[in-house]
Amino acid sequence: MIYLDNAATAFPKPGDPLRRALEQYLEAGASPGRGGYDLAVEAEYEVQAVRRKLRRFFGGGEGWRVCFAYNATDALNTLIQGLTQNPCHVVSTRLEHNSVLRPLHHLAEQGRISLDLVPFNAQGYVEPQAVADALKPDTGLVMLNHASNVFGTVQPAAEIAAVCRERGVELLLDASQSAGLYPIELEKWGVGGLAFTGHKALLGPTGIGGLVLSPRVNPLPTRYGGTGVDSINLVHTMDYPHRLEAGTLNLLGVLGLGQSLDYVLSPGHQQALARERELGERLRDGLASMEGVELYCAHGPGERLPVLSCNVKGMRAGDVAVILDGDFEIAVRAGLHCAPLLHQDLGTSPHGAVRFSLGAFNTAEDIETALHAMEHIAATAVSQGR
Numbered sequence: 001m002i003y004l005d006n007a008a009t010a011f012p013k014p015g016d017p018l019r020r021a022l023e024q025y026l027e028a029g030a031s032p033g034r035g036g037y038d039l040a041v042e043a044e045y046e047v048q049a050v051r052r053k054l055r056r057f058f059g060g061g062e063g064w065r066v067c068f069a070y071n072a073t074d075a076l077n078t079l080i081q082g083l084t085q086n087p088c089h090v091v092s093t094r095l096e097h098n099s100v101l102r103p104l105h106h107l108a109e110q111g112r113i114s115l116d117l118v119p120f121n122a123q124g125y126v127e128p129q130a131v132a133d134a135l136k137p138d139t140g141l142v143m144l145n146h147a148s149n150v151f152g153t154v155q156p157a158a159e160i161a162a163v164c165r166e167r168g169v170e171l172l173l174d175a176s177q178s179a180g181l182y183p184i185e186l187e188k189w190g191v192g193g194l195a196f197t198g199h200k201a202l203l204g205p206t207g208i209g210g211l212v213l214s215p216r217v218n219p220l221p222t223r224y225g226g227t228g229v230d231s232i233n234l235v236h237t238m239d240y241p242h243r244l245e246a247g248t249l250n251l252l253g254v255l256g257l258g259q260s261l262d263y264v265l266s267p268g269h270q271q272a273l274a275r276e277r278e279l280g281e282r283l284r285d286g287l288a289s290m291e292g293v294e295l296y297c298a299h300g301p302g303e304r305l306p307v308l309s310c311n312v313k314g315m316r317a318g319d320v321a322v323i324l325d326g327d328f329e330i331a332v333r334a335g336l337h338c339a340p341l342l343h344q345d346l347g348t349s350p351h352g353a354v355r356f357s358l359g360a361f362n363t364a365e366d367i368e369t370a371l372h373a374m375e376h377i378a379a380t381a382v383s384q385g386r
Ligand SMILES: Cc1ncc(COP(=O)(O)O)c(C=O)c1O
Pocket: 007, 008, 071, 072, 073, 074, 097, 099, 145, 147, 148, 149, 174, 176, 177, 197, 198, 209, 338
């Protein structure tokens, strides 16, 4: 099987980091931050070490906070709901994933926020000026999908942050796709923070994600419960990280993420990422020159990840994916990719597109096989006059 659905989740995952995490968990699997005995202290120590690693990994400065969540969706809900407890205007984009669109839509329906969604340009990028034009005196936050899970386009976060900061507004990133694939420098870029998920290019397990936040960004808690601190008080603590973490942490997930971060930073993996980018370019060039294939926003001057979406003319994306799977054992993702407004604007709704997303373990042979398969499917469609 050729796996080209890494934007959904990375597969395969390197085994050693996960095995090491399991060993750590079996040795020090007490409740972190919940006891004064050695085992609990050790577990807490390990968790703090992962928080520090994450802060450094994303370029957060001194005083920046790392709060864990189940995944990016959970982290984004915590962030968006926590920052909109007082009514305000929110700016986001038509490139967003449903894990941003739905929480925002829900708040707008409830009358808690007013919302403007900025369009993307013909190359799949959000222009800083478009964001600047959408800002209002009562804009409380700007939420941006850092790298599109459909086009792979990496948005100019530093430039967009600059126009936001000029107007006293924080830019917050959904870094679900970029984390682990594209170097992120939060403090240097002037970005207020990000949400990440562990199971994509960070190569960690599912069930762990989180927020990395500047001290300027202080969401109110939206879930309340046990934190292991200040237990006499019936009011949930405002201190970090417990402010945004209620209940016992996913310790195995945290440890797994800590180990996988080391792996991601290793020179061997960084070389694999460079190869992955080259293979992405080979796939892009092959698809772009193929008769009967329409490739979306795959060229242009900006930065991009090896994520490509296309359609075979006259065929539904879902049917192409079924043939890729059934006849060629190639796993891709067809449909709307949880980005309904993007596909609406692209003119590909409701059937969406076929997405190829590469991973560090793909080979040149995988890409040639995928190109051969697409050529076959497109040629058949052309010969049938579709
Ligand atoms: C851009 C983007 N945001 C958010 C998510 C949600 O990630 P998770 O399902 O891990 O919460 C995804 C995952 O597909 C994504 O691609």
